Amino acid sequence: MGFIDKNFKEIFSSQLISVIGGIIAGSLLALYTNKLELLPGMLIILPGLLDLRGDIGGSFVSRITSGLFLGVIKPGQLNTKIIRGNIAASIILTLFLSFFLGVLATLFTYILFHVWYVSLMMLALVAGLVANVLEIPITLFTTYFLFKRGNDPNNIMGPLVTAVGDIVSIIGLAIALTFI
Amino acid sequence: MKLIQKNLEQLRHLERRKYHPLQHKLHKKHNITRKTLFYIKEYGFHSNVIKVIVQESLGILLISGLLNALGGLAVESVKTTLISVLPLLIMLPALNAMLGASAAIVSSRYSTLLHEGRIHGHPFLNRELSNLFSQTLIISLIMVFITSLISVAVSHDHTFLIAYKILAIGVIDVLIMMIVIFIFTLSAGLYYFRKKEDPNNFLIPITTSIADFGNVVILSVLVVLFF
Numbered sequence: 001m002g003f004i005d006k007n008f009k010e011i012f013s014s015q016l017i018s019v020i021g022g023i024i025a026g027s028l029l030a031l032y033t034n035k036l037e038l039l040p041g042m043l044i045i046l047p048g049l050l051d052l053r054g055d056i057g058g059s060f061v062s063r064i065t066s067g068l069f070l071g072v073i074k075p076g077q078l079n080t081k082i083i084r085g086n087i088a089a090s091i092i093l094t095l096f097l098s099f100f101l102g103v104l105a106t107l108f109t110y111i112l113f114h115v116w117y118v119s120l121m122m123l124a125l126v127a128g129l130v131a132n133v134l135e136i137p138i139t140l141f142t143t144y145f146l147f148k149r150g151n152d153p154n155n156i157m158g159p160l161v162t163a164v165g166d167i168v169s170i171i172g173l174a175i176a177l178t179f180i
Numbered sequence: 181m182k183l184i185q186k187n188l189e190q191l192r193h194l195e196r197r198k199y200h201p202l203q204h205k206l207h208k209k210h211n212i213t214r215k216t217l218f219y220i221k222e223y224g225f226h227s228n229v230i231k232v233i234v235q236e237s238l239g240i241l242l243i244s245g246l247l248n249a250l251g252g253l254a255v256e257s258v259k260t261t262l263i264s265v266l267p268l269l270i271m272l273p274a275l276n277a278m279l280g281a282s283a284a285i286v287s288s289r290y291s292t293l294l295h296e297g298r299i300h301g302h303p304f305l306n307r308e309l310s311n312l313f314s315q316t317l318i319i320s321l322i323m324v325f326i327t328s329l330i331s332v333a334v335s336h337d338h339t340f341l342i343a344y345k346i347l348a349i350g351v352i353d354v355l356i357m358m359i360v361i362f363i364f365t366l367s368a369g370l371y372y373f374r375k376k377e378d379p380n381n382f383l384i385p386i387t388t389s390i391a392d393f394g395n396v397v398i399l400s401v402l403v404v405l406f407f
Contacts, residue, residue, distance in 0.1 A: 008315050011285055012322075018281045019323045022274025027334050030270050033263045043256040048248035050273055051392050054280060055241060055385065063233075085229025092234055097245050104249040112256070158284065162277050170273075 014159035021163020025050070028170040035177050041109035041117055045124050048101040049173065052094065053131055053165030060090050061139050061157045068147045075144045087136055091129075098128025123176045131165070131172035138164055244389040251396035258403045265407060266335035267328070267346045268399075274327045275353060276395055282316050283361045283391040287383035290365055294373045303366045317358050324350035349402045357394050364390060 029036075029046075036042050063086055067073035073082055102124030109117050139161055146153045187206055255262065255272070262269045289312055293299050299306055328347040332338060365387050372379040 003311075003315070007312070008319070011315060012319050014285070015278055015281055015319050015323050016326075018277040019274045019327055022277035023270060023327060023330050023334070025273040025277075026270035026331065029273065030266050030335065033266070033269070036259070037263050041256065043259055043262070044249055044252035047251045047255065047276065047392055047396050048245050050276060051244060051248050051280070051389070052241070054277075054388070055244060056237075058284075059233075059237060082229055086233065089230045089233035089237075092230065093237060093241060096238070097241055100242065100245050101249060104246065105252070108249065108253055108256075112253075159281055162281060166273050166277055 010155070017159040018162045021159075021166045024163075025166035025170045028167070028174065032174060032177060039117070039120075039177075040113050040115050041105045041120050042123075044105040044108050045101055045120065045127075046173075048104075049098070049124065049127060049131070049169045050166055052097055052101070052128065053135060053169050054162045056090050056093050056097075056132075057135050057139055057161040057165050058158060060086055060136070061143055061153065061161055064140065064143050065147070065153045065157070068143070068153070075148050078140075083140075087140075090136060091132055094128045094132040095125065098124045101128075119180055123173075123180050126176035126180065127169065127172040129172070130175050131168040134168040134171065135161075135164060138168075240385045244385060244392075247389050247393040251393040254397045254400035258400045261403050261407045265342065265346075267331035267342065268349070268403060270331040270334055271327050271346065271350065272396075272399065274331075275324070275350065275399065276392055278320060278323050278327070279354070279357050279361070279391040279395045280388045282320055282358065283365070283387035284384050286312065286316060286361060286365050287369070287379070287387045290369045291379040291383060294369060294379060299370075303370055309366070313358075313362055317355075320354045320358055321351065324354050345406045349399065349406055352402060353395060353398050356398055357391060360394055361387060361391055 064073060064083075067082055068075060073080065077083065099121060102121030105120045105124065106116070106118060109115055109120065139157065142160065143153045143157055146156055187202065262272070290303075290309065293306075293308060298308065303309055325347065328343065328350050332343045332346060365383060368386065369379040369383055372382055
């Protein structure tokens with residue numbers, strides 16, 4: 001077994017997708033440096049928001065893929081108990097955890113800078129919700145598409161969810177910053 | 181085939197929390213994995229899908245959120261440097277994504293090796309695992325090089341000194357984090373496996389959270405040291 005084997009190639013391609021997504025997200029973030037500079041506590045939310053999308057989106061895709069392989073979910077079907085339940089659970093988890101992140105960021109900002117910046121809670125909530133609304137259809141339809149084509153979504157969707165999650169999180173944050 | 185379908189339908193109608201002999205029968209008779217049978221019963225007619233998912237995910241996601249907020253605190257403390265040296269800000273999500281993905285890959289591969297009984301003796305001395313370690317480490321270092329190069333190019337911060345510092349920070353961060361991820365994954369995986377629990381259910385969320393948290397903390401310390 002050589003060093004550059006099938007595993008090496010698979011890990012390399014998945015890492016490349018994650019890194020490209022991360023660089024796009026980072027470049028989008030760099031466009032908002034003036035806002036980051038002005039608002040205290042913004043960077044406290046950031047790692048959590050990026051990780052949240054990967055965690056919730058990753059489990060979402062994994063459950064859908066298992067259901068597709070088991071035949072419990074039919075590709076293309078949207079209005080089923082499992083799909084509706086998965087989408088609703090993902091929205092509930094996003095709302096709850098974004099708010100939790102916002103509360104933590106507000107508390108930490110108060111402890112560190114003695115600034116009571118309550119808008120951070122709203123910012124995290126709106127950013128998380130926007131990111132979720134953008135991510136769910138992308139991941140769901142891509143999973144269906146890959147499955148219909150005969151690919152195993154498990155092998156492709158993991159890094160793709162991370163990459164898409166990073167980008168939509170920054171877009172969500174940018175939209176939230178514009179309105180709040 | 182019809183009999184299997186009929187039995188699986190019966191399984192979907194069972195109460196979610198109760199273990200039923202039908203599960204064991206289907207596993208033995210038709211060679212269907214326990215995980216498959218578990219999924220069919222878990223999201224069957226009597227289960228509330230939303231409640232099951234929220235209940236089972238909330239705990240680990242709250243811990244992960246807390247760890248990330250603490251990591252965010254470290255990033256916030258070096259905010260001025262991050263904003264003035266743009267390649268650092270561009271590189272941050274990419275490094276986070278890459279280390280998170282590495283943690284997930286190592287965790288899932290290690291869980292599979294444990295389940296297949298291919299870990300004999302101490303996991304740190306296993307040939308397949310040392311090969312996986314070298315492969316992920318080499319790939320991560322290549323990715324750091326690509327990320328640093330693009331970050332410097334995109335930000336128009338083209339001085340040699342900045343490029344050198346960005347690359348050095350990335351390489352040191354990845355070297356430390358890959359060692360931490362491996363030691364933690366191998367020890368925790370073995371612990372859960374010996375407790376007769378599936379390492380898959382715990383390792384990925386824990387290791388990715390540790391990778392994210394560790395990355396931002398180490399990155400923040402390195403930023404203070406280098407700038």
